[in-house]
Amino acid sequence: MAIQISPITPTFGVKITGIDLKNDLDESTHKQLKALLSQYAVLVFPNQFLGPAELIQAGEIFGPLMPQQLQKYILPDFPLVGYNSTKDLPVKNGKLQVRGENYHTDHSNSVCPPKATALSAVKIPSSGGDTQFVDVRQSFDDLSPKLQEKIIYLRSLHVHESTRSPRTFTKLSEEDLAKIPNVTQPLVIRHPDSGRPALYLNTGRMEGIEGMNADEGFNLINSLYEHAIRNKYEYRHRWAEGDFVIWDNRSVMHQANADYNPEEFRYLYRIMLEGDALSAFLP
Numbered sequence: 001m002a003i004q005i006s007p008i009t010p011t012f013g014v015k016i017t018g019i020d021l022k023n024d025l026d027e028s029t030h031k032q033l034k035a036l037l038s039q040y041a042v043l044v045f046p047n048q049f050l051g052p053a054e055l056i057q058a059g060e061i062f063g064p065l066m067p068q069q070l071q072k073y074i075l076p077d078f079p080l081v082g083y084n085s086t087k088d089l090p091v092k093n094g095k096l097q098v099r100g101e102n103y104h105t106d107h108s109n110s111v112c113p114p115k116a117t118a119l120s121a122v123k124i125p126s127s128g129g130d131t132q133f134v135d136v137r138q139s140f141d142d143l144s145p146k147l148q149e150k151i152i153y154l155r156s157l158h159v160h161e162s163t164r165s166p167r168t169f170t171k172l173s174e175e176d177l178a179k180i181p182n183v184t185q186p187l188v189i190r191h192p193d194s195g196r197p198a199l200y201l202n203t204g205r206m207e208g209i210e211g212m213n214a215d216e217g218f219n220l221i222n223s224l225y226e227h228a229i230r231n232k233y234e235y236r237h238r239w240a241e242g243d244f245v246i247w248d249n250r251s252v253m254h255q256a257n258a259d260y261n262p263e264e265f266r267y268l269y270r271i272m273l274e275g276d277a278l279s280a281f282l283p
């Protein structure tokens, strides 16, 4: 059966059917899927029902996997596979404190952030718990040429948790924090495969802009962020059990939602793919 590819939004995201990722796929299919990820940034494969070993095999189509940062949420028999489970989440004022609320790109404070992240949906609540994506290539393209010209030369320090973070992160021990380097990242990156520019934003981790005073830097970050998260750049994925979704962290930001009944069980396997150091989009 031939692979069918249906666009999800006018600028990014495709649904891919007519393929079973549990099968051994040939090299030309691998090449096609990698090209689709580079172009469309979010690939949705319904009805895959991938267990941990199959998820590893599917992820490796796109490149080598990297370890999960939160080692307490990994599968002991498959240490490269993490999980997002409601059972680990605190509830505050009747609301689940989910990891990954507020749009972000994963581990932007790493020298080499993961190039992609993927989830395999095992158990999904009866309503809510969607994952949202925004296309940060398109939001860069839509900025005025004057603003583009200004921001392509700028860099930001990314830390474990910004002093102005809108969300809180898992607290790390002094020892683990000391292992995390301070990394500056370009405000606009060049995608290594497609060559497209993209805004590189993570308000939870960005500690201002180099060469600007704190307020000026955070104001610029916040205005770019507000621009980038507008509905016109969004795809909201309503999960169904069995979905496998992979996204390119250099082309989209994503966020989780805590809008479901905390009594219901939500459980997804999670993998990340190794990425390279990011390059600025310079002329």
Ligand code: SIN
Pocket (backbone or CB within 6 Å): 084, 099, 100, 129, 130, 131, 254, 255, 256, 257, 268, 270
């Ligand atoms: C994440 O990996 O950022 C969380 C996504 C989700 O659980 O919806």
